[in-house]
Amino acid sequence: xxxxxxxxxxxxxxxxxxxxxxxxxxxxxxxxxxxxxxxxxxxxxxxxxxxxxxxxxxxxxxxxxxxxxxxxxxxxxxxxxxxxxxxxxxxxxxxxxxxxxxxxxxxxxxxxxxxxxxxxxxxxxxxxxxxxxxxxxxxxxxxxxxxxxxxxxxxxxxxxxxxxxxxxxxxxxxxxxxxxxxxxxxxxxxxxxxxxxxxxxxxxxxxxxxxxxxxxxxxxxxxxxxxxxxxxxxxxxxxxxxxxxxx
Numbered sequence: 001x002x003x004x005x006x007x008x009x010x011x012x013x014x015x016x017x018x019x020x021x022x023x024x025x026x027x028x029x030x031x032x033x034x035x036x037x038x039x040x041x042x043x044x045x046x047x048x049x050x051x052x053x054x055x056x057x058x059x060x061x062x063x064x065x066x067x068x069x070x071x072x073x074x075x076x077x078x079x080x081x082x083x084x085x086x087x088x089x090x091x092x093x094x095x096x097x098x099x100x101x102x103x104x105x106x107x108x109x110x111x112x113x114x115x116x117x118x119x120x121x122x123x124x125x126x127x128x129x130x131x132x133x134x135x136x137x138x139x140x141x142x143x144x145x146x147x148x149x150x151x152x153x154x155x156x157x158x159x160x161x162x163x164x165x166x167x168x169x170x171x172x173x174x175x176x177x178x179x180x181x182x183x184x185x186x187x188x189x190x191x192x193x194x195x196x197x198x199x200x201x202x203x204x205x206x207x208x209x210x211x212x213x214x215x216x217x218x219x220x221x222x223x224x225x226x227x228x229x230x231x232x233x234x235x236x237x238x239x240x241x242x243x244x245x246x247x
Contacts, residue, residue: 059109
């Protein structure tokens, strides 16, 4: 039995969408009728039907600029951003084995990729009055492995803090809300009339965090659409660790 999630025609950008969690997110969105753009450093072995691909390294500033410009050109912006890109290639040996280059690589890949894309794409999302941003983090932000992933864990902790800080900012008529989806991801949602209630997972696994039933998703999306339409008509504005890689 197929259930319409009400996402048909929504525009989504998924980074690192050719492998692991990213590929699963891309497939789920595509099957739900979402207009998906995904990015990775190298194309998938086989083209993904119905999905637009941008080859870029979003751990670099130039790569993020290229992706943002292409997204705006192809779709005029996005309604959903899922930042899956992440990983670590640091050598073993603990903190003493990490030089400036290893720290810079970890921060660029696991933190700055999200910061730069948000900076480029969030203003247009705020202008349209609604949007969803998901940053995939890691349980290592709280439980680091000191001999192998110190820089990675620190970058993921910074990503969580950045996500929470972003939600504290006043976006004018668009009110943001931050939720932790277990220890694996951070969710930022906003619309013209404030934020809809979102299930709050303070603990648990990534699978539990994203396992809202289709009916719950449908009802939440329907309510969002009603509120957004009301807002556009002058309504009152009230004040763990999934595997993921750059690709």
